Amino acid sequence: MKILMVCEGITKYSIIAQPWKHVFELSRRMIKYGNDVQLLTNSADENAVYDEISGVPIIRVKKGKFFFANKQLLKYLNDEKFDIINWHGSDAWSTVHAWRLRKKLKNNIVWTLHSGPLSLSDIRNLKFTELPALTRFWNNVSNAICPSSVLKKWMCLPQIKGIITLSQRLKMYLVRNGIKGDKVIVIRSGVDIEKYDxxxxxxxxxxxxxxxxxxxxxxxxxxxxxxxxxxxxxxxxxxxxxxxxxxxxxxxxxxxxxxxxxxxxxxxxxxxxxxxxxxxxxxxxxxxxxxxxxxxxxxxxxxxxxxxxxxxxxxxxxxxxxxxxxxxxxxxxxxxxxxxxxxxxxxxxxxxxxxxxxxxxxxxxxxxxxxxxxxxxxxxxxxxxxxxxxxxxxxxxxx
Structure with missing residues (x-):
């Protein structure tokens, strides 16, 4: 199977932490299973740069002010050689990528969502003086204010064939916001059980x-x-x-x-x-x-x-x-x-x-x-x- 994995921020330093570790390890091990996998991420260069980390082929395309540069991104997203495009987003707002490209996007996508909204129950154990530090979790805060109508509209694009979440809690968040349950599968993150022995x-x-x-x-x-x-x-x-x-x-x-x-x-x-x-x-x-x-x-x-x-x-x-x-x-x-x-x-x-x-x-x-x-x-x-x-x-x- 020819698979294109898409995730911003992949570097040899970021892959020791989530969500990048999950994306990288999944790519590396799918290659081990005989699949042809390439990992698309962002770069500061004008032109696409080809790289490799521990045997995983990396394609780095230009990043715009906030998102991937559309022209370079579409070149790979619409490449017919890929059987699957698996796009990894840190939050619900990340689907804005697909929304921006919806009229030109030809290939189908499986979306993997790594995190969701911040709730009052999440922060009730924090001290008042610690609340400003929540800016570190800006994506979770932004999820909390994402209108359900917008979330449903973006997640239900015809090009998005399915959604993978890393917890049941996140799946239920999507279902409550109008996403059909049979469109969402929970697959949790992995651990190297041979290394952690x-x-x-x-x-x-x-x-x-x-x-x-x-x-x-x-x-x-x-x-x-x-x-x-x-x-x-x-x-x-x-x-x-x-x-x-x-x-x-x-x-x-x-x-x-x-x-x-x-x-x-x-x-x-x-x-x-x-x-x-x-x-x-x-x-x-x-x-x-x-x-x-x-x-x-x-x-x-x-x-x-x-x-x-x-x-x-x-x-x-x-x-x-x-x-x-x-x-x-x-x-x-x-x-x-x-x-x-x-x-x-x-x-x-x-x-x-x-x-x-x-x-x-x-x-x-x-x-x-x-x-x-x-x-x-x-x-x-x-x-x-x-x-x-x-x-x-x-x-x-x-x-």
Whole structure:
């Protein structure tokens, strides 16, 4: 099958984060399955530039002030050699691309929508002083004010044969806005289960010594950005309570920032014992090595508007870890409370502390939850499963 994947912002640096990682990995693995895949993205150059990242052919076309330049874009969108054009948009407004080109667009498109609107329930756990930072999620804010009539008009263009969303929550948002349910298929994001493999722990047997942790100590781990949206401040408060019952538990914080942005965190950590902050953790191999040391992974999101489940949750589950997280965004679609993870309300240090203490007191439950988490990821989030489901969706939509 000849497939053109379309997504703005693809670079060798952006593909470590969503949604670009999803688009790139999907492209790379469809090639592995014998498909002829090219990835179309934007460039600052006047003429089309041909590139390659890890075996994935990249076509870079000129970007206008806000969108792709129409002339270059249409050249590829109307190329009859492609069986499928899969356009990835970060929000509902991204379909304006197709709307602008509707009179000249000849080929059919399968649209993949990665995020949806911001709702009042999403932001109720934020402090008033944190609200200005929501500008980082401008696409979710803009979705919230997108009239349903406009959304329906754009999404129901005859050239758009089907829509893929990364969560049931996002599918229901589209259905509520007048999109027919049989036109929308939910296919979640994937995890490299061979790379995120619990047996890595055997290779890291001496790591606790290197980190000066007691070999018998329990390790609670957090990884990601230090944004207050991710509830890191809630975790710090919760750990003060946890240490009353387990004074020697280790708190390992893998923070994808350095310098000024984590000064507040260092000040808070200085007031506690047995806390280690590792700054700037980005490389997967390093992350996996640290994840292998954790007994419990805590990701206490206060706010998650991106609609799909956070990749950090999926990666920790793939490593067979007992994950404690919150009822935020699409996380409850993945975590079955008490089965393959533990869910607590956002922004509630006391309940988070209780959840951590309960697991620390029940080592067998840590193992059972981690085992179930790994099996869940293998069954529903292995990239081989995601690729097969995506190719099936392409065939179904183009019948």
């Amino acid at each position: 619990p047996t890595t722990k055997n290779k890291m047997a001496s790591s606790k010594n290197l980190l000066k942790f007691d070999k018998d100590s329990k390790v609670v781990l957090y990884f990601g950005h230090p944004s207050p949206f991710r509830g890191l401040d809630t975790l710090i408060m919760a750990m003060r309570e946890v240490k009353k019952s387990f004074p020697f538990v280790e708190l390992l914080l893998l923070i994808r920032e350095t310098g000024e942005k984590i000064k507040w965190l260092k000040r808070a950590a200085d007031k506690m014992k047995n806390v280690l902050i590792v700054e700037g953790v980005l490389e997967e191999e390093i992350l996996i090595s640290y994840l292998s040391l954790a007994d419990i992974v805590v990701l206490p999101f206060r706010f998650w508007p991106q609609v799909e489940c956070p990749l950090t949750v999926l990666e920790a589950m793939a490593m067979g870890k007992a994950v404690i997280t919150t009822y935020s965004g699409a996380i409850p679609e993945i975590i079955l409370n008490g089965k393959n993870g533990v869910l607590v309300p956002p922004n509630d240090p006391k309940k988070l502390a209780n959840a951590i203490v309960n697991l620390l007191r029940n080592p067998s439950q840590i193992g059972e939850i981690g085992y179930a988490a790994r099996n869940y990821i293998k069954r529903f989030h292995d990239w081989d499963v995601i690729v097969k489901d995506t190719l099936y969706a392409f065939s179904k939509f183009m019948e």
